[in-house]
Amino acid sequence: MFGREVYFKCENFQKVGAFKARGALNALLNLPSSSGDVVTHSSGNHGAALAWAARKLGKTAYVICPTNASRFKRDAVERYGGILVDCGPAISQRETALQSFQHERDATFVPPYDSADIVAGQGTATLELLEDVPQATEVWVPIGGGGLASGAVVASNGHCDVVGCEPELARDAHDSLAEGRRLPALPPTSIADGLLSSLGQLNFEILHRARVPIRLVSEDEIRAATILIWQTLKIVIEPSSAVPVAAALKEDRSTKGAIAIILSGGNIQPNLS
Amino acid sequence: MFGREVYFKCENFQKVGAFKARGALNALLNLPSSSGDVVTHSSGNHGAALAWAARKLGKTAYVICPTNASRFKRDAVERYGGILVDCGPAISQRETALQSFQHERDATFVPPYDSADIVAGQGTATLELLEDVPQATEVWVPIGGGGLASGAVVASNGHCDVVGCEPELARDAHDSLAEGRRLPALPPTSIADGLLSSLGQLNFEILHRARVPIRLVSEDEIRAATILIWQTLKIVIEPSSAVPVAAALKEDRSTKGAIAIILSGGNIQPNLS
Numbered sequence: 001m002f003g004r005e006v007y008f009k010c011e012n013f014q015k016v017g018a019f020k021a022r023g024a025l026n027a028l029l030n031l032p033s034s035s036g037d038v039v040t041h042s043s044g045n046h047g048a049a050l051a052w053a054a055r056k057l058g059k060t061a062y063v064i065c066p067t068n069a070s071r072f073k074r075d076a077v078e079r080y081g082g083i084l085v086d087c088g089p090a091i092s093q094r095e096t097a098l099q100s101f102q103h104e105r106d107a108t109f110v111p112p113y114d115s116a117d118i119v120a121g122q123g124t125a126t127l128e129l130l131e132d133v134p135q136a137t138e139v140w141v142p143i144g145g146g147g148l149a150s151g152a153v154v155a156s157n158g159h160c161d162v163v164g165c166e167p168e169l170a171r172d173a174h175d176s177l178a179e180g181r182r183l184p185a186l187p188p189t190s191i192a193d194g195l196l197s198s199l200g201q202l203n204f205e206i207l208h209r210a211r212v213p214i215r216l217v218s219e220d221e222i223r224a225a226t227i228l229i230w231q232t233l234k235i236v237i238e239p240s241s242a243v244p245v246a247a248a249l250k251e252d253r254s255t256k257g258a259i260a261i262i263l264s265g266g267n268i269q270p271n272l273s
Numbered sequence: 274m275f276g277r278e279v280y281f282k283c284e285n286f287q288k289v290g291a292f293k294a295r296g297a298l299n300a301l302l303n304l305p306s307s308s309g310d311v312v313t314h315s316s317g318n319h320g321a322a323l324a325w326a327a328r329k330l331g332k333t334a335y336v337i338c339p340t341n342a343s344r345f346k347r348d349a350v351e352r353y354g355g356i357l358v359d360c361g362p363a364i365s366q367r368e369t370a371l372q373s374f375q376h377e378r379d380a381t382f383v384p385p386y387d388s389a390d391i392v393a394g395q396g397t398a399t400l401e402l403l404e405d406v407p408q409a410t411e412v413w414v415p416i417g418g419g420g421l422a423s424g425a426v427v428a429s430n431g432h433c434d435v436v437g438c439e440p441e442l443a444r445d446a447h448d449s450l451a452e453g454r455r456l457p458a459l460p461p462t463s464i465a466d467g468l469l470s471s472l473g474q475l476n477f478e479i480l481h482r483a484r485v486p487i488r489l490v491s492e493d494e495i496r497a498a499t500i501l502i503w504q505t506l507k508i509v510i511e512p513s514s515a516v517p518v519a520a521a522l523k524e525d526r527s528t529k530g531a532i533a534i535i536l537s538g539g540n541i542q543p544n545l546s
Contacts, residue, residue: 012507072504191545226545231345234285234509234539266507270543272464272499 001228003253007136009129012237012266016080018194019125019264020049020112023147026121027110028053037062039107041087041094044073045194045265046112051082062107064097070193072269091185091198113145114200123151129260130156137257138163140244142264143173143214144195146203152262153210164207164214165244167192167222173199174214177207192222194240194265215247222246229263230270238268274501276526280409282402285510285539289353291467292398292421292537293322293385299394300383301326310335312380314360314367317346318467318538319385324355335380337370343466345542364458364471386418387473396424402533403429410530411436413517415537416446416487417468419476425535426483437480437487438517440465440495446472447487450480465495467513467538488520495519502536503543511541 011019024046028038039062040050047063054061061082065074066089077084087097102109111118125148126139139156141149143164152162166173167190176183176199185198199207217225225246226239241263248261284292297319301311312335313323320336327334334355338347339362350357360370375382384391398421399412412429414422416437425435439446440463449456449472458471472480490498498519499512514536521534 017507223545227542230509230543234290236503236507236509236543239545268545269500270503270509271546272496272512272541273544 002248004255005258006248007129007133007258007260008233009125009260009262010235011125011262011264012235012241016045016048016052016076017265017267018045018049019122019148019262020045021052022124023113023118023121024049024053024110025056027115027117028057028059030117031108035108037107038110039064039098039101039105040110040112041065041098042112043069043193043196044076045267047082048073048076048080048267050110051077051080055081062101062105064094064101066094070268073267076267089188111200113147113197114202116202118147119150119154119202119206121151122147123155125262126152126155129262130159133258133260135258136160136260138259140165140248140259140261142166142192142195142240142243142262143199144240145197146173146199146207148262148264149212150203150206153206153212162210162212163244163247164212165247166214166216167195167243168216168218170195171216173207174216176204177212177214180208190222191219192240192243194238195243217243217246221250225249236266236268236270237263238265240264241266275521277528278531279521280402280406280531280533281506282398282533282535283508284398284535284537285508285514289318289321289325289349290538290540291318291322292395292535293318294325295397296386296391296394296420297322297326297383298329300388300390301330301332303390304381308381310380311383312337312371312374312378313383313385314338314371315385316342316466316469317349318540320355321346321349321353321540323383324350324353328354335374335378337367337374339367343541346540349540362461384473386420386470387475389475391420392423392427392475392479394424395420396428398535399425399428402535403432406531406533408531409433409533411532413438413521413532413534415439415465415468415513415516416472417513418470419446419472419480421535421537422485423476423479426479426485435483435485436517436520437485438520439487439489440468440516441489441491443468444489446480447489449477450485450487453481463495464492465513465516467511468516488524490516490519494523498522509539509541509543510536511538513537514539
C-alpha cells in the first residue's frame with residue numbers, strides 16, 4: 001500500500017492511550033520537590049496524561065478542558081483522578097480560563113507541549129522506535145502543538161529525517177514554518193482533535209531550525225486512513241494518529257528506505273452498528 | 274475488572290483476521306496431492322481463511338456465502354482470491370447450495386468446523402497460548418460450530434479446563450451438551466455472526482466427553498464487551514470474540530487462578546462518527 005517498508009510505533013498502547021503520558025510524567029518528575037498540585041489546559045490526551053502522572057506522584061491535576069471536547073477524552077481525565085475545569089472551545093478561551101484558575105488556586109502550570117521537559121519526554125517515543133527500527137530513514141509524526149515532532153527531532157539527532165503531518169484544516173504549523181514565524185491556530189474544525197493547537201514557541205524553533213517538512217492531508221484522507229488502520233492492523237487509533245498514515249499513503253512511490261510512523265494515540269470510541 | 278489475572282490470545286491479529294486460518298491451512302495441507310479446487314460454506318471467516326490457504330497452495334476456493342453475511346467478510350473472501358457463490362441466510366440453504374454446487378463442479382469440500390483436520394488446526398491457537406501462559410487454569414473460547422473449542426480440548430490435553438461461551442440467542446451448543454444430543458442451530462439473530470452454526474458432530478462428541486461447561490451471554494453483554502475491548506486494549510475485535518469476554522466478566526469473583534481468553538477474530542468495520 002505504501003510502496004515502502006513501514007513500521008508503526010503504537011502509542012495507542014501507551015499508558016492513557018497516547019504518547020502524552022511520556023511528556024507529562026517527565027515534566028512532573030522535573031518539578032521541584034516542594035511543588036504541589038498541577039494544572040493544564042487540554043482538549044484531552046495531555047489532560048488524561050497529566051492526571052495519570054499526577055496520581056502516580058501523589059498530586060492532583062486540574063484540567064481546563066473545552067466542554068465540546070470528545071466525551072471519551074473528558075471521561076479519561078476523571079478516570080485517572082483529574083479534576084475537569086470547563087472552558088469554551090477556542091484556544092484563547094483555554095488560556096483565559098487558565099489565568100483565572102491560577103488567580104484562585106496555587107497549582108503549577110504544566111504546559112501541554114511548549115516546554116523542554118515535555119519535548120524531552122515525548123522524544124522517548126522516537127528513541128525507542130529507533131532502537132527497534134534502526135534502519136528507518138524517516139520518522140513521520142502528526143503535528144499539533146509540536147511536542148512529539150520536536151521530541152523526534154531531538155531524539156533522532158540527525159540519524160534520520162522527521163516528517164511532520166497536519167490536517168489541511170489545522171495547517172498552522174505548515175504555514176508557520178513556511179513563513180518563518182508562528183501563526184495562530186485555525187478554528188478547531190478538523191476531526192483530528194489532538195492537532196488543533198498552535199505550534200509552541202520552543203517547538204517552532206526546533207522544527208524551523210531542523211527544516212522539518214510538513215505534509216498536509218484532507219479530512220476525507222484522515223477518515224479513510226483511520227478506518228484503514230482499524231481494518232488492516234486491527235488496532236484502534238484516533239484520527240490524529242491517522243494523519244501521518246494518510247500523508248505517507250500519498251507520498252511519491254519512488255522514494256526508498258523504511259519509514260516509521262508514530263501512531264500517537266487511540267482514544268476514540270468507534271461505533272458498533 | 275475480571276477479579277482475576279486474564280490473558281488474551283489475539284487471533285484478530287492472525288492471518289485473515291481470525292483463528293480460521295489455522296484450520297483451513299491444516300485441512301488443505303492434509304488433502305491428497307492430486308486434489309484440485311476446494312469449496313466450503315461460510316458466513317465469512319472460514320471462507321476468507323480457505324481462500325487465503327487455497328491461494329497459498331495454488332488452488333481456487335469457492336465459498337458459498339449467505340447474501341446477508343457481513344459485507345466486510347464477503348469482501349475478504351474476494352480479497353484473498355476466493356470466489357463467492359450466493360445462498361440464502363439459513364444454515365439449511367447453505368447446505369442445499371453446497372450440494373447443487375458439487376453436482377456441477379469437481380471441488381473438494383472443506384468443512385468449516387466438523388473435521389479432525391480443522392479441529393487439529395484450530396487447536397494450535399491453544400497450543401501456542403499454553404506455551405506462552407502455562408499458568409492458565411482455564412481457556413475461555415467462543416463456540417459456534419465448535420472447532421476452536423474442540424481444538425482447545427485436544428490441545429490442552431487435560432492441563433487446563435476449557436470453558437465454552439455462547440450467545441443466548443445461539444445457545445444450541447449449551448442445550449445440546451445439556452441434553453446429550455445435537456440440536457439444530459437457532460435462527461441467525463445474534464450479533465455474534467461467527468457463532469450461528471450448529472455444533473459439528475465430531476465437535477459435539479469431543480466437548481461432551483470432556484464435559485465442557487457452556488456460559489451464556491446476552492446481546493447487550495456482547496455489545497458492551499466488544500466496546501470494552503476496543504476502548505481498553507485498543508484492538509479491534511468482532512462481537513463473536515467478545516462473547517467469552519462478556520462471560521468472564523460476570524463470572525463468580527471468588528474463583529482464582531489466571532485465565533486465558535481466545536479473541537477469535539477482528540473482522541468488523543467499526544464506524545467513525
